[in-house]
Amino acid sequence: MKQFLDYLHKITPLSADAQAAIVAKLQKAAYSKGEVLIKELSKCEHLFFIEKGLARAYYFKQGKEITDWFGLENSVIGPVVRHFPTKTGMHSVELLEDTVVISISFYDLQELYDKYHEIERLGRMIAIQTILSMQQKIDSMQFLTAKQRYHDFVKAYPSLLQRVSLGDIASYLGMNQVTMSRIRKI
Amino acid sequence: MKQFLDYLHKITPLSADAQAAIVAKLQKAAYSKGEVLIKELSKCEHLFFIEKGLARAYYFKQGKEITDWFGLENSVIGPVVRHFPTKTGMHSVELLEDTVVISISFYDLQELYDKYHEIERLGRMIAIQTILSMQQKIDSMQFLTAKQRYHDFVKAYPSLLQRVSLGDIASYLGMNQVTMSRIRKI
DNA sequence: ATGATTTTTTAGCAATTGCTAAAAGGAATC
DNA sequence: GATTCCTTTTAGCAATTGCTAAAAAATCAT
Numbered sequence: 001m002k003q004f005l006d007y008l009h010k011i012t013p014l015s016a017d018a019q020a021a022i023v024a025k026l027q028k029a030a031y032s033k034g035e036v037l038i039k040e041l042s043k044c045e046h047l048f049f050i051e052k053g054l055a056r057a058y059y060f061k062q063g064k065e066i067t068d069w070f071g072l073e074n075s076v077i078g079p080v081v082r083h084f085p086t087k088t089g090m091h092s093v094e095l096l097e098d099t100v101v102i103s104i105s106f107y108d109l110q111e112l113y114d115k116y117h118e119i120e121r122l123g124r125m126i127a128i129q130t131i132l133s134m135q136q137k138i139d140s141m142q143f144l145t146a147k148q149r150y151h152d153f154v155k156a157y158p159s160l161l162q163r164v165s166l167g168d169i170a171s172y173l174g175m176n177q178v179t180m181s182r183i184r185k186i
Numbered sequence: 187m188k189q190f191l192d193y194l195h196k197i198t199p200l201s202a203d204a205q206a207a208i209v210a211k212l213q214k215a216a217y218s219k220g221e222v223l224i225k226e227l228s229k230c231e232h233l234f235f236i237e238k239g240l241a242r243a244y245y246f247k248q249g250k251e252i253t254d255w256f257g258l259e260n261s262v263i264g265p266v267v268r269h270f271p272t273k274t275g276m277h278s279v280e281l282l283e284d285t286v287v288i289s290i291s292f293y294d295l296q297e298l299y300d301k302y303h304e305i306e307r308l309g310r311m312i313a314i315q316t317i318l319s320m321q322q323k324i325d326s327m328q329f330l331t332a333k334q335r336y337h338d339f340v341k342a343y344p345s346l347l348q349r350v351s352l353g354d355i356a357s358y359l360g361m362n363q364v365t366m367s368r369i370r371k372i
Numbered sequence: 373a374t375g376a377t378t379t380t381t382t383a384g385c386a387a388t389t390g391c392t393a394a395a396a397g398g399a400a401t402c
Numbered sequence: 403g404a405t406t407c408c409t410t411t412t413a414g415c416a417a418t419t420g421c422t423a424a425a426a427a428a429t430c431a432t
Contacts, residue, residue, distance in 0.1 A: 178391075
């Protein structure tokens with residue numbers, strides 16, 4: 001669980017006591033490529049940390065799959081900041097590679113929030129980090145052309161280009177796959 | 187200060203003790219239409235609550251003013267969730283009407299976070315609410331046409347149509363003012 | 373009111389992006 | 403190696419949106 005604690009520590013320092021309380025509630029599990037980690041995100045009762053592997057969150061919009069998140073190693077996904085029934089239809093998380101996740105139940109997390117002020121702070125910090133990355137996404141969608149968004153993505157996540165299908169990347173970037181193919185050609 | 191405490195209470199209940207600690211740090215001030223409330227948001231040392239009036243946050247993008255937030259009554263703006271140097275150039279907040287704001291310094295707020303677990307929770311909740319509204323913005327920008335975004339805005343904030351210039355609304359909605367005018371014509 | 377300034381609309385054209393359908397390329401299976 | 407399935411690219415056309423410039427309308431100050 002060291003990797004997860006390191007991840008948390010970089011966000012905000014935690015006492016040994018709080019760290020131990022967290023570890024006591026953690027569960028580690030391995031899944032295979034193609035498995036569905038979370039069937040319905042809005043009803044998900046756990047928070048996940050991806051220790052190793054790759055995940056993809058997606059939902060359906062007019063019959064089409066829309067990818068709205070990629071989870072590389074050291075990513076967090078779950079109800080902490082995503083427990084909203086905003087998307088219509090199923091919002092799921094599937095694994096694109098063999099993946100090791102660490103999970104904590106939302107119930108346990110709430111208990112930790114109640115008991116440890118510093119963990120509540122951690123939750124606030126993670127939420128603020130999420131806000132920051134969402135703001136970047138908003139800015140890129142509002143001002144960058146499809147071409148710029150694609151090239152920024154390639155620069156930011158070069159490894160994903162090899163590990164994820166281009167169709168998923170196109171939907172993540174909010175453009176038609178045909179458009180993205182045209183961009184790649186140039 | 188009752189209006190502000192009511193606003194907070196709806197987000198998460200606060201003890202009388204915590205409420206008193208907050209009130210002790212608050213300051214109320216009145217400004218006139220046209221004044222600049224915050225000159226540089228990323229360096230702003232205060233959190234503001236708009237008790238009455240209307241504010242607008244904007245920045246410059248290639249010489250053009252981009253509005254990225256409207257603050258109606260019962261809105262919060264400040265470093266809690268916005269203290270990021272993401273925008274290039276000046277990011278300011280001006281008042282579109284005579285406005286009464288309640289403010290708290292970021293320093294005092296941090297002190298309150300440290301001292302009161304429940305206020306830290308409040309901060310987390312406000313961050314989560316922000317995430318929710320940002321997700322809605324992302325979804326609307328990714329999937330809705332300019333026409334749909336405009337009509338959704340009108341439905342959501344009918345009063346702003348009277349109180350804000352159409353150019354500001356267009357930039358807020360991420361479209362050319364000329365495009366918006368075309369949409370309105372139909 | 374009158375003139376000046378700002379805001380909004382209109383017009384014409386260009387660029388970007390989306391859509392459908394088909395072809396090409398790759399990967400998996402037998 | 404052939405077949406099948408899935409992914410990616412290509413092609414042609416349509417729709418949306420952006421841009422510039424100018425006209426019209428509204429607002430503001432004197």
